[in-house]
Amino acid sequence: MTDLFRSFVDILAVAAIPAVLLLFVGWAAFKKVKVYEVFVEGAKEGFTTAIRIIPYLVAMLVAIGIFRASGGLELLSALLAPVTSWIGMPPEALPMAMLRPLSGSGSLGLMTELMKVHGPDSLLGVMVSTMYGSSETTFYVLAVYFGSVGIRKTRHAVPVGLIADIAGMLAAVWIVNLLFHR
């Protein structure tokens, strides 16, 4: 059942972009749109949009990089561990929960490391990989998306992102404990 579902989604993912290309260009040609000229006109904005993101992303990644290099996450983990082990999160999984919204490459590395040490099919292995799959790198998304349109006053975006992350992590801990705890 899962295998069937998985191969169906895999096919969908492979076919999606070719299908969009075919549909967009085909439909536009049918509608007599000057496809090449319009494409180039739109693509021109790609460079300026990307370049606009640079200051925002530098600010974000440098601050997160400094915090991680200082050993701050280890300190926070030690402080929070009594609370999180009470809700069924192993202390080894706590740095993963904190790193996930901050750094994509960092949490990927941590997940790989934890699975090497504890085994991918252990409770911890299943839990950290579920955590990785349960969220996006919130601060990266914030910096890139808001940066591209020059938003500096983010209003409730950060609390909303963090609430989503915390909810996702807690749900991951809950469902994995429910299904895999022996």
Next chain:
Amino acid sequence: MLNKIWIFLILAGVLIAAGNDIADEARNTYRNGIPLTAAIAVEHPPSVLTPTWQGEMSIPSALFAAFYGVPESGDVKETVTITTAPSGVSVMTIPVNESSPPQWKLMAQRSSSRDHLTATIDRIQWSGGASNGSVRFIVDPIRFVKLKAVTAAAIDWAAIAVNVVLGLVGVMALWLGLMRIAEEAGMLALLTRFLRPVTRFLFPDVPADHPAIAAIIMNTAANMLGLSNAATPLGLKAMEELNKLNPRAGTATNAMVTFLAINTGGFVIIPATAIAVRAAAGSVNPGIIIGTSIVGAGVATVAGIVASRLLQRLPMYRKEKEERHD
């Protein structure tokens, strides 16, 4: 909020780094300046004419553990290279690899070298035909590990940020071009029609047939299929369109925050990266996390949407939306 988080990350980062380094110094974690004695064995006894020679160094497990105050990890055996300078000072190079004790691996990683440690030799004594002896050495001091790491992180991540953005330029151009074609052909309006009840509910401030809605739908679809290369440019296109409806440049709108909540929830049908890592780590059933991830990300997305709808009404965020300056 982002301001406060930024201040916290930088100040806490630097202060914690300094605190860790001071604690290391007070405990002398790396035993800087304290000599350690090891047994050494050579095939041919070195003479004055051979300034560089190799020998087998060994330290009993208990002695090593007691010296560094770490748990025992087996006897230490390394093939060391000893070089005597014309001035008479001898330097020993200790290779550090997989089989080295964890403490030395840590120290090598934290010194600038990575794959070896260097030590200054204090004294060598030979006994029994000059092929067995003992060597007393002081490993070169390792200091300010975290502060150096902070400096390196600041510089490295600044460069990484620019590389990430440059990597985006190509796909950005591709998708913005394709979206413009779709717009001209009137396809985006068609796309928005099917999901109108959902998008009306999620984005009440955005006209239902606005190009922003089409970009949001395509971004979400790409995210769900795990096509992150396409998702980011489409998401940025959506932000650009949402910003056209923004009465106050530089301040986020409710629709933008709801859109980001959906994005940071990270709802993916197949978490391909996590599955690939699991398979590489030798999992019996790498795909077992599909179901649990759908639950986790689903809860995150719903919580994000609900939070964005509730928090946008709070006085502090309402005020920021309405006040007008600049």
